[in-house]
Amino acid sequence: MPNRLQSSNSDGAPGTRPTQPVATAITALSELSGARLEWVGQPGSQSSEVVVKGVDLRAQGIVSDDLFAALPGARTHGAQFAVDALGRGATAILTDEAGLELIEAADKAPDRSVPVLVHPNPRDVLGEISAEIYGRPSEKMQVVGITGTSGKTTTSYLLEAAIAGAGRKPGLVGTIETRIDGRRVPSALTTPEAPQLHALFAVMAEQGIDTVVMEVSSHALALGRVDGIRFDIGAFTNLSQDHLDFHRDFEEYFQAKARLFDPESTVRAEHAVVCVDDVWGRRMAELAATDESDAVTTVSTSTAEAEWKVGAVQVAEDGSQTFELVGPDGQSWPVSLRLPGRYNVANAALALTVSFAAGLDPDAAVRALGTVDVPGRVQRIDRGQSFLAVVDYAHKPAALEAVIATLRNQVPGRVAVVVGAGGDRDAGKRTLMGEAGARGADLLIVTDDNPRTEDPAKIRASVMRGAVDVPESERGEVREVGDRALAIEQAVRWAQPGDVVLVAGKGHEVGQEIDGVKHPFDDREVLGEMIGRFAINTAHGGKQ
Numbered sequence: 001m002p003n004r005l006q007s008s009n010s011d012g013a014p015g016t017r018p019t020q021p022v023a024t025a026i027t028a029l030s031e032l033s034g035a036r037l038e039w040v041g042q043p044g045s046q047s048s049e050v051v052v053k054g055v056d057l058r059a060q061g062i063v064s065d066d067l068f069a070a071l072p073g074a075r076t077h078g079a080q081f082a083v084d085a086l087g088r089g090a091t092a093i094l095t096d097e098a099g100l101e102l103i104e105a106a107d108k109a110p111d112r113s114v115p116v117l118v119h120p121n122p123r124d125v126l127g128e129i130s131a132e133i134y135g136r137p138s139e140k141m142q143v144v145g146i147t148g149t150s151g152k153t154t155t156s157y158l159l160e161a162a163i164a165g166a167g168r169k170p171g172l173v174g175t176i177e178t179r180i181d182g183r184r185v186p187s188a189l190t191t192p193e194a195p196q197l198h199a200l201f202a203v204m205a206e207q208g209i210d211t212v213v214m215e216v217s218s219h220a221l222a223l224g225r226v227d228g229i230r231f232d233i234g235a236f237t238n239l240s241q242d243h244l245d246f247h248r249d250f251e252e253y254f255q256a257k258a259r260l261f262d263p264e265s266t267v268r269a270e271h272a273v274v275c276v277d278d279v280w281g282r283r284m285a286e287l288a289a290t291d292e293s294d295a296v297t298t299v300s301t302s303t304a305e306a307e308w309k310v311g312a313v314q315v316a317e318d319g320s321q322t323f324e325l326v327g328p329d330g331q332s333w334p335v336s337l338r339l340p341g342r343y344n345v346a347n348a349a350l351a352l353t354v355s356f357a358a359g360l361d362p363d364a365a366v367r368a369l370g371t372v373d374v375p376g377r378v379q380r381i382d383r384g385q386s387f388l389a390v391v392d393y394a395h396k397p398a399a400l401e402a403v404i405a406t407l408r409n410q411v412p413g414r415v416a417v418v419v420g421a422g423g424d425r426d427a428g429k430r431t432l433m434g435e436a437g438a439r440g441a442d443l444l445i446v447t448d449d450n451p452r453t454e455d456p457a458k459i460r461a462s463v464m465r466g467a468v469d470v471p472e473s474e475r476g477e478v479r480e481v482g483d484r485a486l487a488i489e490q491a492v493r494w495a496q497p498g499d500v501v502l503v504a505g506k507g508h509e510v511g512q513e514i515d516g517v518k519h520p521f522d523d524r525e526v527l528g529e530m531i532g533r534f535a536i537n538t539a540h541g542g543k544q
């Protein structure tokens with residue numbers, strides 16, 4: 001039976017469960033959630049004393065004394081894995097009526113009497129239950145949630161640096177990784193499920209973390225993953241097309257994000273910091289407004305009305321930039337940023353406005369921002385070649401357009417873009433990405449991203465359609481090369497001094513998922529290798 005995990009592993013890296021778990025009676029959870037208490041397995045040994053010390057919704061993640069949340073899903077019902085969870089030491093189960101039936105009908109009945117909390121929609125109560133089991137740890141620290149279509153990871157990294165720079169102990173939860181005071185904990189989702197999140201907060205509390213910055217995806221908001229968290233600050237970056245496979249339309253997508261700001265929502269942050277550059281931001285700021293004068297702070301890099309505004313931006317040859325952030329009382333901060341691109345000025349302005357709202361020392365926060373690079377976000381690959389080579393995570397139309405525009409401004413030469421679209425994700429964005437790539441690049445090579453369970457040729461065909469539908473006079477050359485390594489090779493062979501090669505869509509990812517199997521693939525390594533093989537000796541502009 002798997003033992004309770006430690007909040008620190010033998011190598012000193014933080015674990016994913018607290019070391020000092022608290023026991024919560026199953027009857028208390030029934031009362032808290034309104035779930036009905038039933039019993040399955042051997043009759044006669046029911047004990048109202050049953051307690052749980054942790055919770056998970058993946059049977060494979062269960063350790064002794066856990067509550068197993070057996071949820072209905074799109075692919076399967078968690079109750080199918082109840083026997084496995086009990087074998088790993090779960091002492092109780094949370095499920096719905098269908099789950100209870102599945103457990104009762106299972107070939108292998110539990111060899112003891114097991115309490116089952118039955119709720120019509122267990123996902124709706126899982127956040128509160130998880131918070132309770134772990135002692136409501138998010139209330140012991142200042143939590144900042146960042147949402148929006150693009151810029152969450154970048155803004156989080158900038159803010160994490162500001163928090164550390166200002167002398168606090170930061171926690172970070174996001175797409176690339178979870179970090180506890182700078183030490184890594186791997187993460188599979190941008191925003192983990194509620195049981196994992198509250199456990200992480202409990203570990204962070206044990207390790208003395210005082211300020212947490214976390215990315216909050218629209219999936220998380222819609223699926224209740226952040227329920228039970230008390231957010232001090234909610235930050236909004238922007239909204240553009242993505243995830244319309246999961247959300248019915250843009251309005252529903254907006255409403256999911258709005259859960260972090262809507263005064264009616266149970267996960268509403270106490271303060272909102274909103275970038276009002278786009279119309280969705282302006283709507284979000286209006287929605288978040290209450291009678292409290294400090295409920296919303298607005299920030300803008302455009303002409304939009306806002307309390308915090310960005311003044312003139314100076315861009316150096318290497319793309320790094322400086323700008324002035326001007327506040328409501330005329331106070332102004334000179335900001336230096338290593339990250340290139342106008343959109344990163346927006347990310348940095350948002351990060352700083354949040355850090356001021358969080359009470360961080362402004363000078364220290366501003367200083368810290370100037371040191372930040374983000375893995376796989378406009379990450380330069382330099383092997384001494386005479387053209388600029390960049391890996392970026394743009395995998396949606398607006399992001400692709402933004403990063404191409406940034407790089408176009410940065411080089412005197414031409415732009416090559418290697419990009420594809422992911423399988424089992426918003427199919428509507430594929431043609432738009434093809435269009436953005438074809439309009440922006442002198443050479444667009446349409447390739448595979450993570451096809452997942454889809455036919456890669458069909459995904460490429462959609463991206464290609466968007467690309468070739470752009471009139472020839474308005475676009476560059478378009479090629480289709482399915483093999484991603486070969487596509488990168490072709491872009492590198494094409495590049496001349498002063499050009500830029502952008503490999504977009506996978507950023508920090510280190511695998512390519514094809515038919516359920518993740519094959520090792522890191523754009524940064526492959527691009528570096530191709531430059532080494534085909535573009536060496538270019539310090540003087542030549543090629544092999």
Ligand SMILES: CC(=O)N[C@H]1[C@@H](OP(=O)(O)OP(=O)(O)OC[C@H]2O[C@@H](n3ccc(=O)[nH]c3=O)[C@H](O)[C@@H]2O)O[C@H](CO)[C@@H](O)[C@@H]1O[C@H](C)C(=O)N[C@@H](C)C(=O)N[C@H](CCC(=O)O)C(=O)O
Pocket residue numbers: 057058059060069070071072073074075076077078079081188189190191192193217218219220246
């Ligand atoms: C649409 C979505 O987010 N679905 C999530 C949801 O799936 P689901 O409800 O359909 O569950 P299911 O796979 O049918 O499984 C049912 C239950 O059985 C359990 N189970 C299932 C199999 C097993 O072997 N053992 C087991 O215990 C599962 O934990 C679950 O509780 O619950 C599952 C359990 O946590 C998640 O794995 C799954 O995320 C899928 C894999 C996913 O890819 N999600 C992505 C789209 C996502 O959430 N992305 C956002 C970022 C988006 C962005 O901004 O870019 C994120 O926050 O990461």
Ligand SMILES: Nc1ncnc2c1ncn2[C@@H]1O[C@H](COP(=O)(O)OP(=O)(O)OP(=O)(O)O)[C@@H](O)[C@H]1O
Pocket residue numbers: 148149150151152153154155175190215237238343344346347376377378392393394395398399400402403507
């Ligand atoms: N503020 C922004 N506006 C538009 N595009 C942006 C912005 N910030 C970043 N991007 C683009 O989006 C890509 C992803 O950026 P980042 O990882 O910071 O966003 P994210 O919201 O975390 O994305 P995801 O939800 O896909 O994980 C970048 O590589 C860049 O191309």
Ligand SMILES: N[C@H](CCC[C@H](N)C(=O)O)C(=O)O
Pocket residue numbers: 190395421422423425449450505506509
């Ligand atoms: N969090 C995003 C990541 C997409 C990354 C891209 N490389 C792809 O596979 O589409 C998602 O799950 O939609």
